Amino acid sequence: MRDVVIHVCVTCRHEGWDPEAPRPGARLHAALTRLAPPARIVAVECLGNCRRACTVSLSAPGAWTYVFGDLTPEAGPDVVVAAGLLGASADGLMPWRGRPEPFKRGMIARIPPFPTLEDAAE
Ligand code: FES
Known part of the structure; x- marks a missing residue:
């Protein structure tokens, strides 16, 4: 399980x-804070997706980072x-199957994992 x-x-x-x-983003x-998921929740001011608010990003070590928009409070x-x-993904990609509907149509971007020194040596 990855720390998300x-x-x-x-x-x-x-x-x-x-x-x-x-x-709405603050709501x-x-x-999310009230739901207390097994993830770290970090408030930020603007993820560069203002026209498709509300916006969140999900990231984890060794995994792709996903930005989602068009969410509601x-x-x-x-x-x-x-x-x-x-967090449960073995390959660091968020599976399509099981995604809630807003996470199927609201994907703004996915960004590869940050390369490690081992990656650079390959
Ligand atoms: S205000 Fe810019 S992404 Fe939320």
Whole structure:
């Protein structure tokens, strides 16, 4: 099992968002914190995907990093499922099967694992 880090953009907001209300990204972050998944949750300000808010990224040592958008503040349980899939992945890729629907259509990018010194020697 890999240690997964969930970065959540807390400044994400949707079009028409009421500026008096908490930002949708902050609401998603709060919901995830309440769910207490077996992952580290890190709040960040902007993941460069502002037009397709809400946004999270999932990363783990030796695994691909995934950025997902078009999420809602209620997507916390789906984020937990997706994080679990990445954490349990043997090859570091998040399997398609078992992904919650928002994680099938909301993928913004996937980034290869950071190369190690052993990789560079090959
Ligand atoms: S404000 Fe959330 S990705 Fe930019």
